[in-house]
Amino acid sequence: MAVSIEDVKRLKDLTGVGLTDAKTALEDENGDFDKALEAMRKKGLTKAEKRGEREARQGVIGTYNHDGRIGVLVEVNCETDFVARNEIFTTLVKDLAMHIAASAPEYVSVDEIPVDVREAKRQELLASDALKGKPAEMASKIVDGQLKKYFAERCLLEQPFVKNPDMAVGVYVREHGARLGENVLVRRFSRMVLGEIA
Secondary structure (H helix, E strand, C coil), rough: CCCCCHHHHHHHHCCCCHHHHHHHHHHCCCCCHHHHHHHHHHHHHHHHHHHHCCCEEEEEEEEEEEECEEEEEEEEEEECCCHHHHHHHHHHHHHEEEHHHHHCCCCCHHHHHHHHHHHHHHHHHCCCHHCCCCCCCHHHHHHHHHHHHHHHHHHHHHEEEECEEEEEEHHHHHHHHHCCCCCEEEEEEEECCCCCCC
């Protein structure tokens, strides 16, 4: 099936691939733009995951200030200074800083949560009235699910992205890494609210 040059260009712009790859993806999906986009995203994310082992020591520290009342600093790293100055990368950093201001995460990822914090929350949930009388194995599974949800809401990379709630922030970051062809990661952040003491 023939594909339109407009669709090829649009797919190229959205995914950062070459014209030939965009055209091939559309042909493979019989001209269905959405299916071609999804296929290219999966392919790009797979490549990005392989790049995830490469060291990322370049990048920028981005800032966001909301009405002089909420301030955010976020360090986002990439592999090269060239990418750190790229508009796609700088837009990502700005978006992340704005998201942090709006969603107030406590950790970058689930891996950062201290063991004692996890265990304290687990014990709190196990002691809840809702679990009284339930078999220990069932209660443990329920608590595991509650813990996952509780900490996902507090980890930046697990939160729904404020500009597109259908996508987690971690997916948004990986998609940018795929478009840029480099390992991109959020190293750390700090969020301050006027009058609050951390």
